[in-house]
Amino acid sequence: xxxxxxxxxxxxxxxxxxxxxxxxxxxxxxxxxxxxxxxxxxxxxxxxxxxxxxxxxxxxxxxxxxxxxxxxxxxxxxxxxxxxxxxxxxxxxxxxxxxxxxxxxxxxxxxxxxxxxxxxxxxxxxxxxxxxxxxxxxxxxxxxxxxxxxxxxxxxxxxxxxxxxxxxxxxxxxxxxxxxxxxxxxxxxxxxxxxxxxxxxxxxxxxxxxxxxxxxxxxxxxxxxxxxxxxxxxxxxxxxxxxxxxxxxxxxxxxxxxxxxxxxxxxxxxxxxxxxxxxxxxxxxxxxxxxxxxxxxxxxxxxxxxxxxxxxxxxxxxxxxxxxxxxx
Numbered sequence: 001x002x003x004x005x006x007x008x009x010x011x012x013x014x015x016x017x018x019x020x021x022x023x024x025x026x027x028x029x030x031x032x033x034x035x036x037x038x039x040x041x042x043x044x045x046x047x048x049x050x051x052x053x054x055x056x057x058x059x060x061x062x063x064x065x066x067x068x069x070x071x072x073x074x075x076x077x078x079x080x081x082x083x084x085x086x087x088x089x090x091x092x093x094x095x096x097x098x099x100x101x102x103x104x105x106x107x108x109x110x111x112x113x114x115x116x117x118x119x120x121x122x123x124x125x126x127x128x129x130x131x132x133x134x135x136x137x138x139x140x141x142x143x144x145x146x147x148x149x150x151x152x153x154x155x156x157x158x159x160x161x162x163x164x165x166x167x168x169x170x171x172x173x174x175x176x177x178x179x180x181x182x183x184x185x186x187x188x189x190x191x192x193x194x195x196x197x198x199x200x201x202x203x204x205x206x207x208x209x210x211x212x213x214x215x216x217x218x219x220x221x222x223x224x225x226x227x228x229x230x231x232x233x234x235x236x237x238x239x240x241x242x243x244x245x246x247x248x249x250x251x252x253x254x255x256x257x258x259x260x261x262x263x264x265x266x267x268x269x270x271x272x273x274x275x276x277x278x279x280x281x282x283x284x285x286x287x288x289x290x291x292x293x294x295x296x297x298x299x300x301x302x303x304x305x306x307x308x309x310x311x312x313x314x315x316x317x318x319x320x321x322x323x324x325x326x327x328x
Contacts, residue, residue, distance in 0.1 A: 008037060010037060013090065017091065019093075020054070021090045027093045028094055031096055031098050034288070036059075037082070039059075041062045041079075042070070043069065049090075058078065066328050070171060073169065080161075083160065083161050084101060084160055085161075087157050092155050093206075095122055095202040100119075102119055102198055102200035115188050116157055116160070117157065117197075117201070118157040118196075119200070119202060121203065122135075123204060124204035124206045125209065131208070132297075133297065136288045137288070143204060145240055148195065156201060166191055171184070174224060178220050178223075178225070215306060218309040222310065222314025224318065225315060226322050249277065250319075253311070253313075254315075255314070278305050283301060284304065
């Protein structure tokens with residue numbers, strides 16, 4: 001049975017989000033959400049996030065000391081009493097019909113119970129090349145999804161309350177925004193629930209415009225990915241979002257960095273591994289450029305090349321911490 005739009009809560013974790021949180025709330029209200037169903041959890045912001053949220057008097061505002069987005073989401077859903085909780089982020093702008101599309105995904109012609117329904121990305125800042133590259137790659141991945149998938153993104157997902165209660169929600173030991181949604185996705189499925197994909201449930205997202213910041217984010221992604229794989233070894237081969245290239249790239253980038261030591265004596269290992277790493281990026285870059293009919297999208301190849309190193313170095317640090325040092 002499709003849950004009622006009036007029987008849900010929307011949880012938005014926010015950290016230093018004064019520039020975008022107002023757009024998020026306005027979009028939620030425009031999409032038919034009642035103000036008192038919106039819960040913004042301020043995760044220790046040091047900017048004007050609180051002042052912006054308080055411009056919407058009926059929106060529930062909760063402040064907590066900085067503990068990470070996973071903890072903020074848990075604070076939010078536990079403060080609600082709804083049967084279904086929808087999560088989005090403070091840098092996302094839900095598109096019209098978003099909530100209804102998510103709720104419709106709970107109808108299950110496939111058999112079994114749908115525990116969560118996840119949607120897809122639109123782009124909120126398409127005037128810059130890097131956000132467009134990021135968006136088109138995500139779109140390419142999402143277009144390969146079927147009706148049922150193995151991973152949801154916390155920026156755009158509706159989860160039954162009973163599922164959150166049984167799993168305990170997001171693992172708060174993930175202090176950064178990377179891996180906590182994968183982890184919960186996998187635990188939801190271990191309980192026997194299914195995850196549905198609703199491609200029409202869209203949120204516009206403000207992707208980073210800084211290459212340096214993007215690479216830092218990818219380093220963080222690689223770091224926390226190791227913790228995720230330690231907890232869920234069966235998912236090391238990837239899920240619907242993660243492709244074979246994502247598995248190959250980090251170790252290949254580390255091999256390439258290791259081969260630098262041999263450069264004064266023997267160059268081929270370094271040259272060959274770098275060439276292979278770059279070549280892996282080309283099919284995606286060409287495919288996106290042809291689809292968009294714009295040559296600038298070929299820039300995806302060097303961006304993906306640099307991203308491989310960022311993820312690889314992050315994964316190496318994560319391996320040292322979570323496997324060798326045995327930290328949790």
